[in-house]
Amino acid sequence: MKIDSFKIEDWMNRYCPEARYDLTSTCIKPLCVNELFSFDSSKEIFNTSLSYGDIQGSLRLKNGIKSLYTNQGEENITVTHGAIGANQLVFLALLEKGDEVVSVLPAYQQHYSIPESLGAEVKKYFLKEENNWLPDLKELEKVITRKTKLLILNNPNNPTGAVIPDDMLEKIVEIAKENNVWILSDEVYRGLNLCGNPYSKSIADLYEKGISVGSMSKTYSLPGLRVGWIAAREDLIQEIIKHREYNTISVSILDDYFASIALENRDKISERNFRIMNLGKNILKEWLAQERNVDCVLPKGGTTILLRYNKDIPSKVLCRNLQELTGTALLPGETFEMEGYLRAGFCIGEEVLKTGLLNLSEYLKSL
Ligand SMILES: Cc1ncc(COP(=O)(O)O)c(C=O)c1O
Numbered sequence: 001m002k003i004d005s006f007k008i009e010d011w012m013n014r015y016c017p018e019a020r021y022d023l024t025s026t027c028i029k030p031l032c033v034n035e036l037f038s039f040d041s042s043k044e045i046f047n048t049s050l051s052y053g054d055i056q057g058s059l060r061l062k063n064g065i066k067s068l069y070t071n072q073g074e075e076n077i078t079v080t081h082g083a084i085g086a087n088q089l090v091f092l093a094l095l096e097k098g099d100e101v102v103s104v105l106p107a108y109q110q111h112y113s114i115p116e117s118l119g120a121e122v123k124k125y126f127l128k129e130e131n132n133w134l135p136d137l138k139e140l141e142k143v144i145t146r147k148t149k150l151l152i153l154n155n156p157n158n159p160t161g162a163v164i165p166d167d168m169l170e171k172i173v174e175i176a177k178e179n180n181v182w183i184l185s186d187e188v189y190r191g192l193n194l195c196g197n198p199y200s201k202s203i204a205d206l207y208e209k210g211i212s213v214g215s216m217s218k219t220y221s222l223p224g225l226r227v228g229w230i231a232a233r234e235d236l237i238q239e240i241i242k243h244r245e246y247n248t249i250s251v252s253i254l255d256d257y258f259a260s261i262a263l264e265n266r267d268k269i270s271e272r273n274f275r276i277m278n279l280g281k282n283i284l285k286e287w288l289a290q291e292r293n294v295d296c297v298l299p300k301g302g303t304t305i306l307l308r309y310n311k312d313i314p315s316k317v318l319c320r321n322l323q324e325l326t327g328t329a330l331l332p333g334e335t336f337e338m339e340g341y342l343r344a345g346f347c348i349g350e351e352v353l354k355t356g357l358l359n360l361s362e363y364l365k366s367l
Pocket of ligand 1: 026081082083084085108154158186188214215216217223227228
């Protein structure tokens with residue numbers, strides 16, 4: 001099976017280790033083990049034997065995951081190796097050569113490169129800045145047809161920071177229903193809405209052919225656990241499990257344990273995370289107010305924004321020069337099919353964000 005290289009991963013692997021001010025991260029400063037352990041009075045883990053554990057994920061973990069949804073039972077959930085493993089399993093279980101897929105961009109490259117590698121016909125639907133990076137439903141209605149098998153969304157969105165309002169999500173479900181289309185919504189940033197309810201409605205709760213992917217990496221600041229999940233109707237979960245058995249066995253029993261603790265204490269983690277997110281958003285606002293060479297739609301949720309710059313320079317060249325001169329790393333738009341833009345993570349801590357943005361301003365002024 002041939003596949004395109006994963007451009008953002010390639011870029012980050014190459015440039016981030018040497019960055020002094022790394023603005024490429026999509027995570028909110030990860031928790032350390034001590035912080036997580038402070039939520040766990042039992043310390044049961046020290047007497048736990050390091051077996052494979054519960055193959056499909058422990059009941060405790062599944063209960064934690066279930067609590068994030070209104071309509072999902074244990075039978076609707078399977079635990080995966082991060083959201084990256086979850087997305088891949090969905091594609092493997094659902095897609096065959098020749099299937100038509102609509103992928104909404106900009107988004108995570110998995111959402112179009114894996115379907116393409118499986119031989120699917122991928123139609124890319126690009127979000128526009130003038131629509132605040134939200135889909136235009138009239139356009140979407142034309143793109144989705146009776147031939148479409150799967151629509152792929154990322155809500156909240158990386159890189160734009162847009163959040164699809166619940167009523168718009170319901171309209172998207174109607175369009176999908178009319179055409180009998182599955183919807184995969186990559187919801188790794190769900191729980192990180194900056195306005196109103198932090199949790200948007202989940203596609204699995206809204207639609208019988210809705211598939212939600214979630215993980216511990218972003219909303220719960222635990223990317224090192226490598227725990228994700230899929231929530232969907234039971235017959236699809238059973239199909240997914242057939243593929244899962246060939247590539248997962250179980251997630252680590254340590255990851256399962258720590259993820260369970262985190263979900264049971266998610267209010268405390270959220271409080272901490274929203275402090276970091278709001279601080280980052282305010283720094284962005286102040287910076288944009290005095291920055292003449294960059295414009296952007298402020299984030300409604302998630303951890304990243306898309307910066308549009310007004311200089312005639314390819315994004316990769318810009319990022320390479322910026323890093324060489326100032327030690328500041330940003331992600332070039334070309335790596336996610338959005339030339340002319342840069343992605344910045346804004347939940348990385350005050351000093352790095354402020355200095356990184358200042359360095360970008362100085363560099364753009366010098367061009
Ligand atoms: C939209 C999206 N989906 C999936 C992933 C992978 O997440 P995980 O760490 O849970 O595998 C990422 C990571 O950046 C992401 O941004």
